[in-house]
Amino acid sequence: MSSIWETLEKHLLEVEKPARYIGLEQGAQKPQHDKTNVAWLLTYPDTYEVGFPNQGLQILYEIINESTNAEAERAYAPWVDLEKIMREESIPLFSVDTHRPAAEFDVIAFNLSSELVYTNLINCIDLAGVPVKSEIRELNDPLIGAGGHCTYNPEPLAEIVDFFVLGDGEEVVTEITNAIHQYKSKEESTKTRNDLLCELAAIEGVYVPSLYEARLDNRGCQNLIARFECAPDVIEKRTVADLEKWPYPKQQLVPITEVVHDRLNVEVFRGCTRGCRFCQAGMITRPVRERSGEQVRSMIQAGIERTGYDDVALTSLSTADYSGIKDVVDQTITDPINCGQVSISLPSLRVDAFTVDIAAGIQNGRRTGLTFAPEAGTWRLRQVINKLISEEDLYAAVESAFSQGWRRMKLYFLIGLPTETDEDTLGIARLAENCVAIGKEYTKSASVTVSVGGFVPKPFTPFQWFGQNTLEELDRKINLLKSEIRKTKGVKLKWHDPKATLIEGILSRGDRRLGEVLEAVWRNGGTFQEWSEYFNLGMWKNAIEEQNLDFEWYAYRHREKEEVLPWDHLDAGLYKDFLWQEWRDALEQKGLEDCRWIPCYDCGACTGFGLEHVVASTSPPVGGSQGTWQNLQNVSDAPGLLQIGSKNKTETVK
Amino acid sequence: MILLRLRSTKKGKIRFASHRDIAKVWERSFRRANIPLIYSEGFSPRPRIAFGLALPTGAESECEYLDVKVDEQNLASSQLLEIPEALTELLPEGIQVTGMAKIDNKAISLQQAVTSCLWEITIAESKHDADNWVREVTASKELVVERVRKGKIISDDIRPFIKRTDECGVNDEGHVTLKVELRTQPRSLRPSEFLKSKRPHLTQLRLRRLTQFIDTGDMRLDPLEVGQSLDTSMELCSP
Numbered sequence: 043m044s045s046i047w048e049t050l051e052k053h054l055l056e057v058e059k060p061a062r063y064i065g066l067e068q069g070a071q072k073p074q075h076d077k078t079n080v081a082w083l084l085t086y087p088d089t090y091e092v093g094f095p096n097q098g099l100q101i102l103y104e105i106i107n108e109s110t111n112a113e114a115e116r117a118y119a120p121w122v123d124l125e126k127i128m129r130e131e132s133i134p135l136f137s138v139d140t141h142r143p144a145a146e147f148d149v150i151a152f153n154l155s156s157e158l159v160y161t162n163l164i165n166c167i168d169l170a171g172v173p174v175k176s177e178i179r180e181l182n183d184p185l186i187g188a189g190g191h192c193t194y195n196p197e198p199l200a201e202i203v204d205f206f207v208l209g210d211g212e213e214v215v216t217e218i219t220n221a222i223h224q225y226k227s228k229e230e231s232t233k234t235r236n237d238l239l240c241e242l243a244a245i246e247g248v249y250v251p252s253l254y255e256a257r258l259d260n261r262g263c264q265n266l267i268a269r270f271e272c273a274p275d276v277i278e279k280r281t282v283a284d285l286e287k288w289p290y291p292k293q294q295l296v297p298i299t300e301v302v303h304d305r306l307n308v309e310v311f312r313g314c315t316r317g318c319r320f321c322q323a324g325m326i327t328r329p330v331r332e333r334s335g336e337q338v339r340s341m342i343q344a345g346i347e348r349t350g351y352d353d354v355a356l357t358s359l360s361t362a363d364y365s366g367i368k369d370v371v372d373q374t375i376t377d378p379i380n381c382g383q384v385s386i387s388l389p390s391l392r393v394d395a396f397t398v399d400i401a402a403g404i405q406n407g408r409r410t411g412l413t414f415a416p417e418a419g420t421w422r423l424r425q426v427i428n429k430l431i432s433e434e435d436l437y438a439a440v441e442s443a444f445s446q447g448w449r450r451m452k453l454y455f456l457i458g459l460p461t462e463t464d465e466d467t468l469g470i471a472r473l474a475e476n477c478v479a480i481g482k483e484y485t486k487s488a489s490v491t492v493s494v495g496g497f498v499p500k501p502f503t504p505f506q507w508f509g510q511n512t513l514e515e516l517d518r519k520i521n522l523l524k525s526e527i528r529k530t531k532g533v534k535l536k537w538h539d540p541k542a543t544l545i546e547g548i549l550s551r552g553d554r555r556l557g558e559v560l561e562a563v564w565r566n567g568g569t570f571q572e573w574s575e576y577f578n579l580g581m582w583k584n585a586i587e588e589q590n591l592d593f594e595w596y597a598y599r600h601r602e603k604e605e606v607l608p609w610d611h612l613d614a615g616l617y618k619d620f621l622w623q624e625w626r627d628a629l630e631q632k633g634l635e636d637c638r639w640i641p642c643y644d645c646g647a648c649t650g651f652g653l654e655h656v657v658a659s660t661s662p663p664v665g666g667s668q669g670t671w672q673n674l675q676n677v678s679d680a681p682g683l684l685q686i687g688s689k690n691k692t693e694t695v696k
Numbered sequence: 697m698i699l700l701r702l703r704s705t706k707k708g709k710i711r712f713a714s715h716r717d718i719a720k721v722w723e724r725s726f727r728r729a730n731i732p733l734i735y736s737e738g739f740s741p742r743p744r745i746a747f748g749l750a751l752p753t754g755a756e757s758e759c760e761y762l763d764v765k766v767d768e769q770n771l772a773s774s775q776l777l778e779i780p781e782a783l784t785e786l787l788p789e790g791i792q793v794t795g796m797a798k799i800d801n802k803a804i805s806l807q808q809a810v811t812s813c814l815w816e817i818t819i820a821e822s823k824h825d826a827d828n829w830v831r832e833v834t835a836s837k838e839l840v841v842e843r844v845r846k847g848k849i850i851s852d853d854i855r856p857f858i859k860r861t862d863e864c865g866v867n868d869e870g871h872v873t874l875k876v877e878l879r880t881q882p883r884s885l886r887p888s889e890f891l892k893s894k895r896p897h898l899t900q901l902r903l904r905r906l907t908q909f910i911d912t913g914d915m916r917l918d919p920l921e922v923g924q925s926l927d928t929s930m931e932l933c934s935p
Contacts, residue, residue, distance in 0.1 A: 047709070051709075051712075054712050054754065055712075055753070055754045060712040060753065060754070061712050061713040061714065061717055061753075063712070064709040064710065064712050064713065065709065066709055066710055066788045066789055066790070067788075068786075068788070296724065298710070298713050298717055298718075298721055298788060299713060299714070299717045300717070347728070348728070349724065349728070350723070350724030350725060350726075350727040350728040351724065352727070
């Protein structure tokens with residue numbers, strides 16, 4: 043088995059944070075690679091400290107290493123200092139587990155969670171010594187795969203990545219392994235790379251872009267035409283129907299050096315039915331699938347004993363919505379095994395006083411800051427985006443927090459949302475001002491930090507047709523807020539660079555023609571673009587211009603109903619009609635309630651796939667409106683709706 | 697409450713983890729091994745672990761020490777002797793607990809008690825050049841160098857901090873190794889500073905701490921010898 047360690051170690055003292063490259067984490071595997079087995083290199087195309095905690099990658103790492111016909115190791119993008127040395131000394135991209143060169147693996151599989159890492163993905167392929175373009179790769183080159191939320195519009199990477207996987211990876215990863223394993227055992231002379239790719243395309247949830255040809259229609263939009271018979275017309279996402287069957291990670295990795303989210307993570311549910319129209323994660327991960335309280339507690343217990351962590355995060359898209367939240371929190375805190383030394387974090391707080399009470403119960407001692415995400419400054423605009431938080435809910439939450447000892451609040455907002463007016467933008471300042479005023483009644487040092495990000499329309503959301511705000515418009519809105527907030531004591535403003543927002547927007551809804559742009563930016567050294575010190579708008583604009591493309595057409599243009607979207611061949615479970623209706627309702631400021639507590643409105647996520655919501659508790663969580671603008675007291679009149687495995691949801695309720 | 701002093705190695709890949717990283721690894725390992733520790737009081741209680749002299753990131757060691765306060769009442773008597781093995785099992789590859797002693801609760805802290813360390817430095821220069829260099833350093837009465845301490849450049853005579861240097865050796869890879877004992881009180885002379893004590897400076901390829909000493913005036917002790925050994929089969933780091 044080959045290893046690059048001996049060459050690498052000579053240089054590790056020349057780079058920042060060398061412990062990022064040594065492996066040895068608790069839970070790390072050192073597989074003995076069997077030639078006939080399928081070797082996966084699970085790669086996060088950003089730094090170790092950002093990529094290490096990624097739960098998707100860790101789940102697949104375990105599932106693959108538990109199987110008898112495959113092994114998995116991990117790799118991360120080397121920081122610029124090490125990359126320079128690697129290129130000088132001809133050290134290829136390597137796994138941190140056994141320091142095996144990347145090109146010796148059968149599959150290099152990437153997690154894609156942000157558009158701005160695309161150039162890092164290309165850089166990693168190149169560092170591996172593998173041709174960057176898929177069509178140039180030969181039979182014995184590794185397969186390049188990718189999963190994660192960005193694969194819901196993978197077209198900008200279509201000429202680089204061999205196969206994309208849509209949706210939950212737990213089941214499909216074994217199917218892919220089996221297909222490759224079988225193919226490996228075939229006689230060499232009968233094999234072609236294209237045959238193997240066809241085998242992969244036959245697996246549900248796997249999209250092989252090279253099997254399709256892109257043509258432009260008379261609107262200038264990309265249409266895909268199958269080049270081979272093995273190319274399915276539509277690629278459906280994968281959904282694990284019962285999360286309870288997949289209590290992973292069972293052996294969460296514990297790092298030796300500093301990483302983000304350095305704590306035990308237990309995923310309490312997947313999916314979200316709040317229906318926030320800007321939120322891609324909430325749309326593409328439907329339906330809601332909760333773990334039972336019992337399983338959550340046993341995962342916490344086993345995890346804490348095994349890892350030695352004293353902090354556990356209950357993760358999901360909106361953890362306060364977990365129907366067993368109160369029981370799980372109470373029992374974890376009072377469990378004598380934990381000696382009162384285990385603390386819980388809720389990474390996403392819902393905006394209401396009930397949630398603050400839960401947070402107050404678990405944060406003994408340190409009460410530094412709390413974060414809420416009202417997302418928009420006025421009730422009108424919150425109806426447009428379907429984030430139905432009333433002002434009363436927000437103020438009650440804030441009051442509850444200040445009265446229980448917190449001194450700092452952080453409020454997240456989006457700017458550049460559909461129909462947004464200056465009144466909406468200034469509404470952000472007004473909300474923040476009122477929050478500080480509430481805080482001042484409890485503590486002199488009350489402060490509120492407002493954090494604004496430019497809105498990027500995402501595929502498979504009702505806002506996928508919306509033309510993103512221009513760079514200039516976002517800048518103007520930030521300046522508007524700046525001058526307004528300057529007048530208010532105790533409010534601080536932070537913002538995401540609108541220049542980066544523009545590039546995210548271009549890639550988010552882009553087509554195959556952007557592949558050349560990505561390659562050009564990468565060739566010019568444009569890696570780590572999500573790191574503000576390395577982001578370079580000029581480089582992107584030049585590359586787009588060189589391809590005779592128009593960035594305004596990609597980012598700023600409103601899409602029409604009839605238009606073919608670059609991701610129309612993919613199926614995230616949502617009916618396009620539903621999304622369009624939601625888009626029209628948004629423009630009319632019509633809200634839509636959380637479908638866990640009301641009759642099914644048929645978005646497609648359940649009905650289309652024969653799935654249903656799985657809820658841990660038969661009664662909705664306590665806490666009044668819970669930021670849903672619904673009177674949840676009445677919901678308990680409709681029992682059956684919430685039971686696990688209730689088959690006739692719509693009938694029961696109607 | 698008992699105060700235990702543990703000795704461990706740090707070898708191989710793990711040497712690139714920093715002193716701070718390793719401190720966190722120890723803390724988690726004690727918790728995983730179910731060894732009840734005494735915690736500090738206050739809002740965020742932390743276990744009472746005191747680490748010895750920091751090892752530079754990238755250096756290996758045969759002899760690292762830490763003192764830890766263990767809640768004896770909640771520790772099964774059979775558990776005590778198994779602590780070294782239990783921890784070695786849980787610690788990352790390359791860190792092995794090689795000794796343990798029970799020491800007086802009021803014992804002087806490791807940082808203050810250790811008086812010198814013996815280092816093995818692998819260098820890039822030839823044996824001939826290294827021998828000459830060492831001879832001149834040893835013969836000199838005074839070696840005034842500038843070094844950075846707490847962000848300030850100070851200039852002082854480091855000769856008194858160089859306790860002894862051995863004849864240079866050559867390792868399996870053909871590189872020259874030199875052994876040098878450097879004092880750590882009232883402050884430490886770092887091996888990197890030693891290599892810069894005379895021009896031309898020597899180039900360090902690898903660094904290994906072999907021994908730490910507590911010099912009491914008439915005795916030279918391994919820091920474990922200060923206490924009461926709990927395991928007679930345990931070997932001390934030989935000078």
